[in-house]
Amino acid sequence: MTTNSTLQPELIQRFHNVIEELGPEQLKQMLQDMHTIRAFEERAEQLYSLGKVHGTMHLSIGQEATAVGAANALQDGDYLLNHHRGHGHCLAWGSDVNRMMAEFTGKETGFCRGRGGSMHIADVDANNLGANGIVAGGVPISTGVGLSIKMRKTSQVCMVIFGDGAANEGALHEALNMASIWDLPVIFLCENNQYAMSMPMPKAFNIEKISDRAAGYGIPGETVDGNEVLAVYEAVKKAADRARRGEGPSLIESVTYRYKGHSKSDKQAYRTRDEVNDWMENRDPIKRFGALLTTAGITSEAEATGMRDVALGIIDRSVEFSDNSPTPDVAGLMEGVYA
Amino acid sequence: MRELTYAEALREGLRQAMTADSRVFMIGEDIGVYGGAFGVSAGLLAEFGAERIIDTPISEAGIAGACVGAALAGMRPVGEIQFMDFVTLTMEQLVLQAAKVRFMFGGKASVPMVLRMPGGSGTGAAAQHSESLENWFVHVPGLKVVMPSTPYDAKGLLLASIDDNNPVIFVEHKLLYKTKGPVPEEPYRIPLSQTQVVREGKHVTVVATSIMVSRAQQAADELVKEGIELEIVDPRTLKPLDDAPIIESVKKTGRAMVVHEAVEMGGFGGEIVARIASSEAFDYLEAPIRRLAGKDIPIPYNRELERATVPQVEDIIAEARKLARGEY
Numbered sequence: 001m002t003t004n005s006t007l008q009p010e011l012i013q014r015f016h017n018v019i020e021e022l023g024p025e026q027l028k029q030m031l032q033d034m035h036t037i038r039a040f041e042e043r044a045e046q047l048y049s050l051g052k053v054h055g056t057m058h059l060s061i062g063q064e065a066t067a068v069g070a071a072n073a074l075q076d077g078d079y080l081l082n083h084h085r086g087h088g089h090c091l092a093w094g095s096d097v098n099r100m101m102a103e104f105t106g107k108e109t110g111f112c113r114g115r116g117g118s119m120h121i122a123d124v125d126a127n128n129l130g131a132n133g134i135v136a137g138g139v140p141i142s143t144g145v146g147l148s149i150k151m152r153k154t155s156q157v158c159m160v161i162f163g164d165g166a167a168n169e170g171a172l173h174e175a176l177n178m179a180s181i182w183d184l185p186v187i188f189l190c191e192n193n194q195y196a197m198s199m200p201m202p203k204a205f206n207i208e209k210i211s212d213r214a215a216g217y218g219i220p221g222e223t224v225d226g227n228e229v230l231a232v233y234e235a236v237k238k239a240a241d242r243a244r245r246g247e248g249p250s251l252i253e254s255v256t257y258r259y260k261g262h263s264k265s266d267k268q269a270y271r272t273r274d275e276v277n278d279w280m281e282n283r284d285p286i287k288r289f290g291a292l293l294t295t296a297g298i299t300s301e302a303e304a305t306g307m308r309d310v311a312l313g314i315i316d317r318s319v320e321f322s323d324n325s326p327t328p329d330v331a332g333l334m335e336g337v338y339a
Numbered sequence: 340m341r342e343l344t345y346a347e348a349l350r351e352g353l354r355q356a357m358t359a360d361s362r363v364f365m366i367g368e369d370i371g372v373y374g375g376a377f378g379v380s381a382g383l384l385a386e387f388g389a390e391r392i393i394d395t396p397i398s399e400a401g402i403a404g405a406c407v408g409a410a411l412a413g414m415r416p417v418g419e420i421q422f423m424d425f426v427t428l429t430m431e432q433l434v435l436q437a438a439k440v441r442f443m444f445g446g447k448a449s450v451p452m453v454l455r456m457p458g459g460s461g462t463g464a465a466a467q468h469s470e471s472l473e474n475w476f477v478h479v480p481g482l483k484v485v486m487p488s489t490p491y492d493a494k495g496l497l498l499a500s501i502d503d504n505n506p507v508i509f510v511e512h513k514l515l516y517k518t519k520g521p522v523p524e525e526p527y528r529i530p531l532s533q534t535q536v537v538r539e540g541k542h543v544t545v546v547a548t549s550i551m552v553s554r555a556q557q558a559a560d561e562l563v564k565e566g567i568e569l570e571i572v573d574p575r576t577l578k579p580l581d582d583a584p585i586i587e588s589v590k591k592t593g594r595a596m597v598v599h600e601a602v603e604m605g606g607f608g609g610e611i612v613a614r615i616a617s618s619e620a621f622d623y624l625e626a627p628i629r630r631l632a633g634k635d636i637p638i639p640y641n642r643e644l645e646r647a648t649v650p651q652v653e654d655i656i657a658e659a660r661k662l663a664r665g666e667y
Contacts (some may be wrong), residue, residue, distance in 0.1 A: 079412065110445070111444070111445065111447075112443060112444050112445035112447070113445030113446065114445075115442055115443060115444075115445050115446075116443040116444060116445065120443040120444065122440075122443075122444045122447065122448070124444055124447040124448045125447075129411055129412075129440075129448070130440065130443070130444060130448075132436075133435075134431060134435050134436070137431065137432075137435060137436055139404070140400055140401055140403065140404020140405065140407070140408070140432055141404050141407050141408035141411065141432075141436060142408060143401065143404055143405050143408060144404055144405035144406060144407055144408020144409040144410070144411070144412070144416070145408040145409070145411065145412040146408070147366075147393075147405055147408065147409050147414075148408065148409040148411075148412035148413055148414045149412065151364065151390065151391075151409075151414060152413060152414075158408075158412075170400070171400040171401070171404065171431065171432070174396070174398035174399075174400050174401030174404075175400075175401050175404055177396060177398065177401070178395065178396065178398060178401045178405065181396070335446055336441060336442045336445060336446030337441065337442050337480050337481050338441070338481070338483075338505050338579075339441060339449040339450075339451070339503075339504035339505050
């Protein structure tokens with residue numbers, strides 16, 4: 001196993017152009033966002049164990065690089081659709097952490113007025129069309145968003161993030177094919193965390209790379225290290241540029257790993273503790289990116305470490321916001337079904 | 340007034356909606372050069388081009404998803420499902436996405452889409468091309484369900500459905516496509532959720548949907564010769580339902596029956612019966628409320644078997660006559 005420190009100079013060389021393109025401020029913000037996502041997820045789990053959360057949750061700890069790399073490759077006005085393990089995507093998109101926490105805890109001030117919860121957080125005003133409780137549910141919708149963009153002749157793109165499990169849903173096939181034949185500006189980002197609940201990827205696929213399926217749709221397919229934030233950024237940026245040029249969709253597979261169970265009641269009998277530890281110790285996306293930025297001289301070690309405290313402060317304030325927020329009034333129960 | 344067929348009325352509505360609003364477009368299987376399996380979109384490709392009359396691969400879930408996404412992102416799609424049976428392949432997108440996103444997002448997003456589909460039997464298309472599944476959608480909060488029974492209603496309800504900011508399941512009937520009726524040339528809207536008394540009468544209230552409205556009219560023409568008057572009520576929009584005219588009618592006649600083609604068990608008729616029985620009309624009832632609906636079997640192929648599966652004019656006559664004569 002190659003260690004993080006020996007990787008750094010090689011990575012800095014490899015991502016030289018991306019580092020230049022993003023610039024120090026955005027790179028630092030990306031690392032900060034990864035810390036904030038992790039802190040959000042850790043607090044979410046804690047709130048759950050304290051009995052402060054009514055429903056379930058799907059934590060993305062370990063997958064922060066995919067969310068942050070992808071979101072940073074897009075622009076204001078672009079669209080996002082994501083999946084049930086979606087807190088990180090939403091935070092990386094720039095959606096307000098206070099309103100996210102309020103939604104997670106079922107408050108009226110949440111993004112969905114407490115009607116959606118963890119699995120349905122959407123920030124419609126920012127073209128974040130929401131997380132989805134149905135595996136691959138957002139994928140056919142993304143094709144429709146892409147169709148709308150093409151018909152309205154804007155330079156927007158739509159990114160849909162789905163898991164390895166979703167890659168085996170039938171609707172995904174229809175949606176990818178339609179996006180391809182019509183050259184729609186859609187980025188299909190498969191966040192492969194290697195387990196569809198308990199089903200390991202090798203048991204669910206007879207191919208090594210999910211991105212190989214792109215060939216069947218006549219579109220570019222690429223597999224990247226989903227724990228390397230700059231690799232994700234680079235691939236999504238390339239796909240976005242292609243989409244904006246009117247050349248159509250791309251399929252990107254971002255290989256990552258979730259540290260926590262599928263949801264709240266997962267005993268994780270399908271994998272070993274050693275496997276999880278290996279990913280946590282040797283391939284952690286935050287440690288990696290922090291080391292890269294310090295090695296490259298973009299942050300000091302103290303600054304990189306301090307971001308964790310900044311993140312905890314952000315999350316403390318979001319919990320305070322949600323604690324001070326009203327719960328929805330039952331009198332409003334029937335609102336919002338019809339426009 | 341000028342007469343059009345039901346299919347022509349729909350086409351005129353589509354043309355007028357697309358002419359008036361560049362956000363409106365059509366998407367479905369074989370709707371372009373072919374003109375749609377039942378010819379509804381014939382000629383529209385030449386008028387509006389392939390960018391707005393979008394032929395799709397055979398991908399019903401993809402069509403539904405494309406409508407949901409396009410609607411969420413500022414367009415007003417009109418999707419076509421070639422046969423209502425195939426809507427089974429779209430259920431996730433309609434029931435779990437289109438119907439729910441607005442509520443799940445706290446009332447933020449809207450999904451202004453129409454999904455047209457022909458239901459019904461009578462063409463010898465057998466069990467997989469003859470379904471009447473409207474009540475599945477009636478059961479889903481967030482959807483609207485519209486079922487026009489005449490060319491006039493087809494155009495007016497379609498234009499109102501396209502204007503509506505919610506997902507509308509628009510159920511046409513294969514046997515109605517070639518039926519003719521008066522249709523004004525100018526665009527007009529029939530507001531959704533307005534039940535209409537389509538024929539006044541004093542003896543029996545017949546609540547009928549889609550093709551059963553014209554069958555009830557034929558039955559009424561026969562029964563009037565015996566001195567029995569049917570009052571025919573067409574909900575037109577099944578969800579959200581305007582039940583007041585139904586209840587008022589039953590208060591007047593004291594006798595009620597519901598006629599629809601869909602299977603009786605779990606069908607829309609049960610809802611109508613329940614609304615009547617739990618309303619003030621209950622006190623006016625002089626007989627049990629009757630249902631006449633599809634038998635609880637798949638639609639068979641053979642002409643006689645097919646005919647025997649769903650209510651026909653003579654069935655309505657027989658049932659209404661019994662009700663009027665107090666034989667229940």
